[in-house]
Amino acid sequence: MKKKLAVLISLTLVFTILAGCGSKSNNSGTSADGVTTIEFWAAPNPTQQAYWQKIAKEYETVNPKVKINVSAIKESPTSEASIQAAIAGGSAPTMTENISRGFAAQLANSKALVPLDTIAGFNDIVTKRNMTKTIEPWEFADGHQYVLPIYSNAMLFGWRTDILKEAGVNEVPRTYSEVIEATKKLKAKYPDKYLWAKPDLADPTSWKRWFDFFMLYNAASDGNKFIEGSNFVGDEKAGVDVLSFVDNLRKEKGLLSQNVTEPFENGVGVFTDIGPWTFSTWAEKYPELQYKKNFEVTLPPVPDGMDPANAKTFADAKGIVIYASASPEQQAAAIEFIKWVYSDDKNDVAFFQETNLPPARDDVGTNEVFKPVFEKTPVLLEYAKAIPNAVPSMDNPKFNELQTFIGQEAFNKVVRGEIDPKTGWDNMKKAIEGELQ
């Protein structure tokens, strides 16, 4: 009897410990006094985190029945991996910011997201925030909206005009042949400098293609889609043109893909992709870099014969999602919070001022309320003007594999001179089509 009791106690202890390890909260997020708690993971960017913390506090003062815990998404090792781990571990937040269209497609495919358009009040947000056109390309293949875009960065290329002028290039090159010509002059004057110095050029990590290949491809193809549904619809001529352009830059010794610290800022390279978030960092770290004085930003260069003034580019746009694992009370409270934030233009102005990220709205370039932001940082106007030219990323749930193939099979190899552009394109196409089957 004693023995049986000892075994029973031991087993109870072991299972209690194990059950404790895997316990899952099943509460609705609403306490006995009727306060609903929302867990909101903001982007791991100090300015965005500070903005949301401030806004959440303001909201709590007018809505004491809602408590919003704002924290930054952990990057261990990436924000996407942290979110996936949280969902898999049953500890997903109510909502998160900083979700790209591609990642949202992965999450939506796994039924982890709430279709926002099915929640009452969502359409009011779209109308009041004046973002009807902006949100259109965010519709997913199943006809739902899973992401509310917060900001949209039309990615531009920066040029170190000070160095280019020293090399005898007085106008910023806008077409492929002008860029090659500028590279020749640069190398003649400064053999140890490069046109495009960036370690990511040889890195197959999928998202890195947004900031090199897709910027150039969108410009060369006039915004032609790359993947539509489950089909590869990439424009072969434009794609091969882009790869040939990169190959020609390599042949002129204009590319540097070795590890190098901040090459554009330090003058090792004179051309690179620049997002608007960069300027607040520069203001502190590289105050000598002044718009129009020693650098300029433009839309991507285009193949000869195309109009560079209206070139398309990549839209680095991110938004908010609400998780299916949140309770209905939390989901309702989250949408009410979002509705409150975007019912007042001043909150978007504050976001723009504090983060330099252009709000994802139709009127960011025309609405007078944003004028003070452009007066303070004139370069941001270029980003606002480029918003209509910016093409968002693909919404295929396999975007990670597909974009990795672009690097592995074509772009990275061309950068390293291991393959000719046409063969690279063909290999990439074959790999992507194989994955899509």
Next chain:
Amino acid sequence: MIEKNNNRLGWLFASPYLIFSTVFFLGPLIWSLYLSFTNWDLISPTYDFVGFKNFTKALGTPGVRSAFWVTYKFMIVFVPIVTAMSLFVAVIVKGLPKLKTVFLIGFFLPYLSSGVVASLIVKGFLSHTSPVQTFLRERLGLDIDWLGGSFSALFVVAMIMAWKFTGYYALILTSGLESIDQEVYEAAAIDGVKDSQRFWKITLPLLYPAIYTTLILSFGATFGIFTEVYQLTGGGPNYATNTWQMEIYSQAFKNLQAGYASAIAIMAAVATFISIFVIRKILEMWGKRNGWV
């Protein structure tokens, strides 16, 4: 009665390890085996049973094929380097008149260091604008893209690993050297063995148990390479450093294919088991020749 009590005491003392192993090794292993036959994406509440599809798919992908071969390439580079370095350190330390422990601790410290930090330091060291690279370029005319070349990237990772493990293996080898009876050397000297022959004919064969341990550990380490590759090369260039762990991570956490990644993990476990078994047999044959087994 005493025997029964001893048995109970034995189980009691072994229970923390048994519980730990069951929860953190056996359980996940069985779960992983089960997942390898599904198409679970890590976060979806539902998934389907797909039979051996994940395994057949894995066999045809360049990622898995490269993971298989890259591990052996790492072995070819890493194992001789780390063995030679640790043996060198052990022999030098043994010959020191005093402060042996201090030196051994010094060499052991890299083993405790973070792989992330070490990788970032090396990344900075090999940066295009670093003093070393600038010197090589401007003085010697050598412009080497260390992490961009297939062999050089593999070599850099192998060297970081060697730096990390040398002190640990040297510790094992030093204790092996200490256990060799001095009388053997004295007898050999009387028999006319030259100094140059001492190491190869006496020390090395008598060091077999320690060398056997370090070799098994170093061969095994090549199957677990991740941090350095993740930080420095991401498995590239062109899969040249794509290890099993890197491939499993990419499929599970980047591509959200937990079922497929589990299948790769099972394949990696089988490859590891067979390889270590073969290596053990080869080492035992060497030991047998020297009268150890």
